[in-house]
Amino acid sequence: MEVGIVSYGAYVPRYRITPQEIGRVWGSDGEAMSKSLLINSKSVPAPDEDVITISTEAARNMMRRVPEVDPKDIGALYVGSESHPYAVKPSGTIVAEAIGCSPNMTVADYEFACKAGTAAIQTCMGLVGSCMVKYGVAIGADTSQGAPGDPLEYSASAGGASFLIGSKDIIAVINHTSSFTTDTPDFWRREGQDYPSHGGRFTGEPAYFKHVTSAAKLVLKRTNSAPADYQYAVFHQPNGKFPQRVAKMLGFTDKQIEVGLLTPQIGNTYSGAVPLGLSAILDVAQPGERVFVVAYGSGAGADGFDITITDNITRFNRSAAPLVSHYIEDKKVIDYATYAKFRGKIRVKEEVA
Amino acid sequence: MATARFWRENPSRYNLKAVRCNNCGRVFFPPRGVCSVCHRKSIGKMECLNLKGEGEVFSFTVVHEAPSQFEILKPYMVVMVKMDEGVMLTSQLINSDPKDVKIGMRVKATLRRLGEDGPSGVIYYGYKFRPIEG
Numbered sequence: 175m176e177v178g179i180v181s182y183g184a185y186v187p188r189y190r191i192t193p194q195e196i197g198r199v200w201g202s203d204g205e206a207m208s209k210s211l212l213i214n215s216k217s218v219p220a221p222d223e224d225v226i227t228i229s230t231e232a233a234r235n236m237m238r239r240v241p242e243v244d245p246k247d248i249g250a251l252y253v254g255s256e257s258h259p260y261a262v263k264p265s266g267t268i269v270a271e272a273i274g275c276s277p278n279m280t281v282a283d284y285e286f287a288c289k290a291g292t293a294a295i296q297t298c299m300g301l302v303g304s305c306m307v308k309y310g311v312a313i314g315a316d317t318s319q320g321a322p323g324d325p326l327e328y329s330a331s332a333g334g335a336s337f338l339i340g341s342k343d344i345i346a347v348i349n350h351t352s353s354f355t356t357d358t359p360d361f362w363r364r365e366g367q368d369y370p371s372h373g374g375r376f377t378g379e380p381a382y383f384k385h386v387t388s389a390a391k392l393v394l395k396r397t398n399s400a401p402a403d404y405q406y407a408v409f410h411q412p413n414g415k416f417p418q419r420v421a422k423m424l425g426f427t428d429k430q431i432e433v434g435l436l437t438p439q440i441g442n443t444y445s446g447a448v449p450l451g452l453s454a455i456l457d458v459a460q461p462g463e464r465v466f467v468v469a470y471g472s473g474a475g476a477d478g479f480d481i482t483i484t485d486n487i488t489r490f491n492r493s494a495a496p497l498v499s500h501y502i503e504d505k506k507v508i509d510y511a512t513y514a515k516f517r518g519k520i521r522v523k524e525e526v527a
Numbered sequence: 528m529a530t531a532r533f534w535r536e537n538p539s540r541y542n543l544k545a546v547r548c549n550n551c552g553r554v555f556f557p558p559r560g561v562c563s564v565c566h567r568k569s570i571g572k573m574e575c576l577n578l579k580g581e582g583e584v585f586s587f588t589v590v591h592e593a594p595s596q597f598e599i600l601k602p603y604m605v606v607m608v609k610m611d612e613g614v615m616l617t618s619q620l621i622n623s624d625p626k627d628v629k630i631g632m633r634v635k636a637t638l639r640r641l642g643e644d645g646p647s648g649v650i651y652y653g654y655k656f657r658p659i660e661g
């Protein structure tokens with residue numbers, strides 16, 4: 175049975191802060207940081223936004239594009255994130271209620287650093303492929319934070335995307351998926367800690383590059399494909415430079431990764447990064463085009479996908495919801511003081527009601 | 528806010544669940560059991576519907592002195608919105624500057640955080656309005 179993407183929806187908060195502004199406050203060279211990370215600005219959620227509201231917005235955009243799909247036919251919903259608002263109480267329950275697909279269904283929150291959203295896609299593929307559910311919803315979203323002054327503060331941002339996985343009226347067939355997983359301590363956050371820690375130089379070669387290239391090679395080998403067979407490729411993008419370098423290592427060109435590379439404009443949206451990049455590709459892709467996808471999550475693992483756009487995309491109503499480019503352009507730049515207030519870095523007095 | 532009371536109203540806060548009186552056609556939000564105009568004639572004729580979420584600004588105000596929960600958002604706007612189904616809703620307006628708000632402006636409902644019972648309490652979600660894009 176063919177399994178794939180029936181619809182998708184994206185969302186990025188509209189506030190932005192620049193590395194130059196962050197550097198100004200901490201006495202660091204923001205300009206140099208911007209160049210070395212290839213990040214011009216990063217998205218910042220409003221104080222009333224979190225993973226639940228971002229996921230809901232993305233999932234509603236997804237449903238708007240397929241008004242013929244009855245939400246009650248959705249049998250599973252998974253939200254992948256490392257910044258769920260609750261430690262205990264699933265984000266997915268609220269999202270499911272908000273898109274009208276509960277209660278006769280299964281929900282769970284996923285967590286695998288930045289690849290929890292693609293892990294959710296794989297789960298939905300299994301459930302749809304085995305006919306356990308008609309449709310599954312896989313969401314990747316985050317509102318990640320770096321400690322003030324930490325290099326992560328220049329990149330950690332917010333956004334998310336949602337995919338409706340099914341076997342009928344598919345706009346993009348997922349031909350194959352393979353993963354590569356090891357125990358690697360490159361990045362972590364302990365329970366109860368506000369900000370994550372990272373293993374310094376552990377974060378490059380043995381983590382991101384090893385896992386992304388390993389998963390990518392598995393997919394290429396198992397599908398008997400070469401980089402030149404794909405029109406588009408999207409890799410996890412903790413900054414603008416890593417995906418460019420990994421693409422080159424694997425033999426993909428800058429042109430293939432251009433459409434799905436959003437980090438230079440919005441920063442690292444963590445679990446939202448590959449889902450948003452893939453959404454930007456689905457916004458423009460044509461029938462028969464192939465898309466190569468590799469997500470990466472610290473800890474560490476990578477999920478690779480081989481996707482082919484179908485003829486159904488020509489009948490699919492993309493314009494029923496905002497394109498990723500709309501969210502990239504609809505922005506409001508804020509200063510560090512506003513950013514610190516929005517992100518709870520300034521403690522306000524609590525009043526007992 | 529009381530958790531149980533709020534929870535019962537979630538269908539209305541998340542999905543704008545309302546009722547229509549099929550005797551006179553009036554829409555009520557939040558839902559009520561009997562039409563306030565038709566009274567007994569509406570019994571058995573009240574039908575659930577979800578508002579489409581779009582409407583226009585009927586009136587607005589800018590809040591400069593906020594309760595402590597909303598301190599971080601100020602100044603913020605509160606709007607009365609005449610929904611396309613005819614019913615009036617009140618909530619915050621987001622993604623807009625006070626100088627850009629106009630009566631008659633088209634807006635759309637979206638889900639946001641409304642508040643929380645302190646750092647260890649329940650988080651409340653519900654509708655706020657934003658200008659309709661494009």
Ligand SMILES: [Zn+2]
Nearest residue numbers: 548551562565
């Ligand atoms: Zn009536």
